[in-house]
Amino acid sequence: MAKNQDNMREWNAEESGVFTAPKGTTLPVDSLEIPAEFVEVGWISDGGVEEGVEVESKETKAWQGGTIVKMRNTSTKKTHKFASLEDSPENTGLYYGHGKPTLVGETGAQIARVDMPKSIPTIEKTVIIKLVDNAGYTRLKCIENASLSERGTYVTNVEDDPVYEFTMTETGDSYWLTNEPAYIEAAA
Template sequence: MSTPIGDNYDDELVRMGVTGQLMYAPLGTIAPDGMAEWAEEFIDLGWISDEGITESVDESSEGFTPWQATAEVREDITSVLITWETTLWTTSYDTVALYFRKQEADMTRNADGSIEFVDGNIPKKHRVFFGIDVIDDPYRRRIEIPNGGISERGGQTYTKGSLIGYPITIKGYLTAQGWSCKRKFLEGWDLPTPATP
């Protein structure tokens, strides 16, 4: 068999998620234009485990078979759930607050400098704007999640053989515009006919 030939066999179009960053900002923060730098309202959550970020898409559909037939005449997607799973390795106010679903008003600073808050109670809804950059220098892709929240928390391990991490699953909830995330690509490919801005 001969070597395949065609535009899509260009090895410059093969990408990796070499590195990146996870940002967050208050709900309602304005996203940057294109791949511009994140605004000062966005906070970088710091070190992420070497497993990076895993994205999952869970789609459900409903098929409709008429009384007079045995095959479906129609199928519609009834739900699309997109989540991003990662483990934060930085311990800071931002990572602790996100993991435990707490806000500054829920925490108290003691006279000795320690911080305390209660856990195991019903958490308040905590929605924020998440931003993910995936970098394969000089290429990058960006995912903006304007109405995001922590839907699941993994367990923590306290041992001398591993770092204390904060395993979280980010869920994209519906926005007023009718979508849960926006994707941006700067990866060396273009539309067949360049779109007009």
């Protein structure tokens, strides 16, 4: 295969985003449309979505010369890290593990109450990461199950914008849907 600059992407168009839904929500299988059940986490910091793949492997060495004669993978971990810029029920629910806010107070002067759990529960979601290239191509990373594995420190000070930092670890199957010509050509 020859070099092709048309295959180089800039996945930062405004339509890009991270969308979550309750665990078990049906993902798209033949369309690049985001189903209505998915909620966008909103604006993501300029660091974008950082995808990590960690593969641990075991080497088998032969006595003769200490040569590696076999290697096998023993575990795989796929993560997606991003920082959301918005204070919203979706983001604080992911961060703190709280449920739906409730209205309290008298009619006309109601306020929202958000009850915080004593300890943060395991939070599992079905996730779509939508990447849109400035040339108009789209890639949906469809993740059947992802667990919130890490959270960054939420800071409110004079110098820094407050952000909710998340790392999601894939714990279920995943796949891509894309209209990128190279993948359509490879699938034909």
